[in-house]
Amino acid sequence: MPTIAIVGAGPILGLSAGKIFGSKGFKVALVSRTQENVDKLAAELAELGVEAKGFAGDVTDSASLESAFTRVREHFGAVDVVSFAPVTKTPNVGVDIVGPEAMTVENTQAQLDVQLHGAIRTVRQVLPEMLERGSGTVLFTTAYAAVEPLAFVANFGIAGSAVRYYARTLHSAVADKGVHVAHVSVNAYINTEPGTEADTIAQLYWEAYTKRDEAELIFQTS
Numbered sequence: 001m002p003t004i005a006i007v008g009a010g011p012i013l014g015l016s017a018g019k020i021f022g023s024k025g026f027k028v029a030l031v032s033r034t035q036e037n038v039d040k041l042a043a044e045l046a047e048l049g050v051e052a053k054g055f056a057g058d059v060t061d062s063a064s065l066e067s068a069f070t071r072v073r074e075h076f077g078a079v080d081v082v083s084f085a086p087v088t089k090t091p092n093v094g095v096d097i098v099g100p101e102a103m104t105v106e107n108t109q110a111q112l113d114v115q116l117h118g119a120i121r122t123v124r125q126v127l128p129e130m131l132e133r134g135s136g137t138v139l140f141t142t143a144y145a146a147v148e149p150l151a152f153v154a155n156f157g158i159a160g161s162a163v164r165y166y167a168r169t170l171h172s173a174v175a176d177k178g179v180h181v182a183h184v185s186v187n188a189y190i191n192t193e194p195g196t197e198a199d200t201i202a203q204l205y206w207e208a209y210t211k212r213d214e215a216e217l218i219f220q221t222s
């Protein structure tokens with residue numbers, strides 16, 4: 001059975017990614033800062049018949065993330081797919097997430113550390129073994145502010161656009177080495193109106209994993 005590691009796993013898209021990959025026969029490793037949170041998600045997946053386990057790990061801390069991946073491999077073996085999608089919970093728009101006039105090096109650094117640096121840290125944990133095997137999938141998720149500038153979330157969007165740049169260049173660099181990299185950007189507030197359900201959006205992850213043709217998939221409501 002292959003394994004997916006969901007990094008930044010929470011109750012919205014993280015859980016739905018676990019549901020879809022789990023329903024297709026994947027073992028699911030759930031990584032977030034809080035063991036209790038990922039334990040809850042693992043229990044929900046187990047009720048659906050999915051083999052899942054939570055691992056505490058913080059994408060802003062290299063040692064913490066390395067330790068999480070060591071435990072994932074000890075428990076499940078090699079990681080076949082990684083989905084990177086951490087997000088700090090609202091309400092923090094206007095406080096931590098700000099418009100350009102309120103941007104500081106500090107509040108921008110914080111976003112870069114979770115998103116861009118977290119993405120790099122995650123890739124460092126899985127890419128060498130994927131390249132050695134000649135197989136693997138790396139999925140990155142951002143909000144649509146990564147694609148289209150949105151003033152009121154400027155520091156968040158800038159960090160997301162850096163993830164997008166990283167994902168697309170990594171896609172090109174490793175595409176002919178058996179590793180598929182895709183960026184998924186979500187242009188919706190999830191679970192707020194029909195068609196924006198997390199389970200619907202998570203289908204894009206499965207599409208990216210199975211079709212392996214696009215560097216970027218954008219979720220839009222019609």
Ligand SMILES: NC(=O)c1ccc[n+]([C@@H]2O[C@H](COP(=O)([O-])OP(=O)(O)OC[C@H]3O[C@@H](n4cnc5c(N)ncnc54)[C@H](OP(=O)(O)O)[C@@H]3O)[C@@H](O)[C@H]2O)c1
Pocket residue numbers: 007008009010011012013014015031032033034035037038057058059060084085086087088089114141142143144186187188189190191
């Ligand atoms: N929700 C939306 O409406 C929406 C809209 C557009 C795009 N998106 C994008 O979709 C992706 C997933 O968002 P979601 O809302 O669905 O979230 P989610 O999967 O429900 O949860 C994300 C989880 O990330 C974890 N996290 C936060 N900081 C972390 C860190 N430093 N290290 C490790 N884990 C961390 C949090 O758990 P802990 O607190 O336990 O660490 C949180 O539960 C994100 O890229 C987001 O930008 C979401």
